[in-house]
Amino acid sequence: MKRRKYIEVTGSSAPEKETGKEKKCLFCKERVAKKSRLLKKGGSNKGGYICIDCESSEGFTMKDLQEITGADLAELKKCKALEKYPFPEGSDGSDILVGFFEFKKCGICQYLLKKEDDMRDHNNECHDAVQICSLGCKQFFVAGNFEQHRKICGVFCPKCKEIPSTPDNDYRQHFMNKLKEVFTCPAEGCRMAFLREDLDQICQHLVSNHMWRSPVMFQWAK
Numbered sequence: 001m002k003r004r005k006y007i008e009v010t011g012s013s014a015p016e017k018e019t020g021k022e023k024k025c026l027f028c029k030e031r032v033a034k035k036s037r038l039l040k041k042g043g044s045n046k047g048g049y050i051c052i053d054c055e056s057s058e059g060f061t062m063k064d065l066q067e068i069t070g071a072d073l074a075e076l077k078k079c080k081a082l083e084k085y086p087f088p089e090g091s092d093g094s095d096i097l098v099g100f101f102e103f104k105k106c107g108i109c110q111y112l113l114k115k116e117d118d119m120r121d122h123n124n125e126c127h128d129a130v131q132i133c134s135l136g137c138k139q140f141f142v143a144g145n146f147e148q149h150r151k152i153c154g155v156f157c158p159k160c161k162e163i164p165s166t167p168d169n170d171y172r173q174h175f176m177n178k179l180k181e182v183f184t185c186p187a188e189g190c191r192m193a194f195l196r197e198d199l200d201q202i203c204q205h206l207v208s209n210h211m212w213r214s215p216v217m218f219q220w221a222k
């Protein structure tokens, strides 16, 4: 595994003041350099930062998008939600950086995990008496809070137009075993599902709800 580098800000000899403004990386919580780009998620005003190491390990490319949606790159290229991304001539665009996908966020402490991290390990280390919700949100809960939660959880099926009941209260029974034409959002805590044929909606959802992006990643940088 790569070691984390601490980034020195050149030209500043004064010690960093302890302020609430300190820029911490979204993914590893290390302090990031001043020159780090501001990232935004959807229409939110909240900004985030990413360190150089996480920028190389956490990036989510067109190829990753292709893998989770099951669509091919030519179809993705046609999506309105992705029209701002520059698909270069003569390349399939698979290495285009889409953003930084926030899909492993702990439901208990809101800690954002990295791509390679396992939520189970995080729970074993940080939380006691947790149980995973299999009704659709995929999140862990402190056991005492789960009864309340299960009343409101579930995935609305865009095919059946209802929240299906499944024998073991496991949403995957309905969506993954039977309905290949439905895409369920893989982000922790998200219970959205779409028909796979509505690829543009899927991309729109992922990009505006779960993706940290920097305006300079696009051609229309402003």
Ligand SMILES: [Zn+2]
Pocket: 025, 026, 027, 028, 029, 030, 050, 051, 052, 053, 054, 055
């Ligand atoms: Zn980082």
Ligand SMILES: [Zn+2]
Pocket: 106, 107, 108, 109, 110, 111, 122, 126, 127
């Ligand atoms: Zn946690």
Ligand SMILES: [Zn+2]
Pocket: 133, 134, 135, 136, 137, 138, 139, 149, 150, 153, 154
């Ligand atoms: Zn749930």
Ligand SMILES: [Zn+2]
Pocket: 157, 158, 159, 160, 161, 164, 174, 179
């Ligand atoms: Zn259904």
Ligand SMILES: [Zn+2]
Pocket: 185, 186, 187, 190, 191, 192, 205, 206, 209, 210
């Ligand atoms: Zn989602």
